[in-house]
Amino acid sequence: MLQAKNFKISFLKFSLVGALGLSASACIPAATPQSKYFSSQAISDPNLPSAPLPTVNPGDKFYYTNGWMEQVVSTNGETIDMINKAKRKLVNFRNFAIPAPYLEGSTSEYFKETRVPTNAMWPLRVGNSVSFSTEGRSVSKATKRTSQFSQKWSCAVEGVERVRVLAGEFDTFRVKCERRSSTNKWWQSYTWYYAPLINAYVLRRSYHKTNGESVRELTAVRPSLTDEPQNVRVGIIRTWQDALENAQGGEIRSWTDKKTGTSTQVEPLATYRAKSGLFCRTYKQYLTRQGKTSIYAGVACRTDKLKWRTPTRG
Known part of the structure; x- marks a missing residue:
């Protein structure tokens, strides 16, 4: 993970997308709280x-x-x-x-x-x-x-x-x-x-x-990185963290390990503020290993430690 000192506080640049928030406005149907x-x-x-x-x-x-x-x-x-x-x-x-x-x-x-x-x-x-x-x-x-x-x-x-x-x-x-x-x-x-x-x-x-x-x-x-060399794991995680912290919506941050050819591209999409007060972003992540590209997607929220993590619950 990146150290906190490497992050730039750049949320003022983002437009908050309430439609993806954790509010009841996204409920369908209202009678089934599991579907909110x-x-x-x-x-x-x-x-x-x-x-x-x-x-x-x-x-x-x-x-x-x-x-x-x-x-x-x-x-x-x-x-x-x-x-x-x-x-x-x-x-x-x-x-x-x-x-x-x-x-x-x-x-x-x-x-x-x-x-x-x-x-x-x-x-x-x-x-x-x-x-x-x-x-x-x-x-x-x-x-x-x-x-x-x-x-x-x-x-x-x-x-x-x-x-x-x-x-x-x-x-x-x-x-x-x-x-x-x-x-x-x-x-x-x-x-x-x-x-x-x-x-x-x-x-x-x-x-x-x-x-x-x-x-x-x-x-x-989320992809597993346990079989990757330490420098590759660090590069992939750092790129993911950097993109979520600093990239504009639709802007892609990339990284490639020259020795193995492993590469990743991370594209933040929508940004919103959850009811918990945390800022969250949806994203797409492209991960290429041994010539095969897989696409991952999800939401990550910014913790008080200035790091982005996948929420364990909605």
């Missing part, structure tokens, strides 16, 4: 290019407004091994619409086998759909007691929307999956808003017959 940060609108040009299956990098971290975090541990073909904030394991498919084959809960483990190709509906395009069944079992950690269950799902790419969450504004595919009982009664639904730009969904809305609605909104996707 995001908004969405139809895209005037609905011909969003079809999107291939997402790719992730080991170490990438995904932060959400409910304080949740998931980190990629490794990738294995079509599956992604992850660990969450509670240090519990999770295995996802790259195709996030397929139920996770493994989930470690607080009291039980869940195993699911789904009868569907792992690339079902991909590349994403409006109108793609699929139906499938899932067989699963839960195993109690304490008693090892096993319970069996089955699920029937139908999924479709319903449309495209421009979605604004704390991590920024994104053009997304809206993918909806519904679960029904063996008697065809509605039980549960998930709606994902997938942003091809960053290979991740930025919003997930879940409705459950008994548990009601829950919302997961992206705060940031």
